[in-house]
Amino acid sequence: MTSVRTEKEQHFIKLLKHNALKVTPHRLRVLEEITQKDAAISQPDLEKIVGKEIDRVTLYRILSSFEEKGIVHKIFDLNGTATYAICSADCSADHHHDQHIHFICSVCNSVFCLEEISLPKIPIPPNFTLHGLALNAVGLCDNCQKEV
Numbered sequence: 001m002t003s004v005r006t007e008k009e010q011h012f013i014k015l016l017k018h019n020a021l022k023v024t025p026h027r028l029r030v031l032e033e034i035t036q037k038d039a040a041i042s043q044p045d046l047e048k049i050v051g052k053e054i055d056r057v058t059l060y061r062i063l064s065s066f067e068e069k070g071i072v073h074k075i076f077d078l079n080g081t082a083t084y085a086i087c088s089a090d091c092s093a094d095h096h097h098d099q100h101i102h103f104i105c106s107v108c109n110s111v112f113c114l115e116e117i118s119l120p121k122i123p124i125p126p127n128f129t130l131h132g133l134a135l136n137a138v139g140l141c142d143n144c145q146k147e148v
């Protein structure tokens, strides 16, 4: 295929190469879908969209490799469903810097990254190791607000 790459695609290709991941149509497709909307995308929704082209196991592998490399981060929505959002540029393998609050809409269950609000430093007991911190703001998104 010799189609012209869009700017977005070129960015994704760079991102994959930078993280030593092979550029494959499946990986590009998943990145495309994750960045499609402002809100994060849940794994079941992703499966629905790309399910015909990418089988579940492959999709699962792609998502976990992206997470490992610092390309996406996982947020659990109000139902506890894994939801993925693209990381900011300063995330790298094993070093996520997505220490921000997530806004979850209680009506449509959409998850939004509130990048500008960072999480407080949590004093943890000595001898404990902190692996992550999740703080969610719950309310109505702008879309659902309009319908009230």
Ligand SMILES: [Zn+2]
Pocket: 070, 071, 072, 073, 087, 088, 091, 092, 095, 096, 097, 098
């Ligand atoms: Zn990250």
Ligand SMILES: [Zn+2]
Pocket: 105, 106, 107, 108, 109, 110, 140, 141, 142, 143, 144, 145
């Ligand atoms: Zn909503």
Ligand SMILES: [Zn+2]
Pocket: 073, 085, 098, 100, 102, 112, 113, 114
């Ligand atoms: Zn986020």
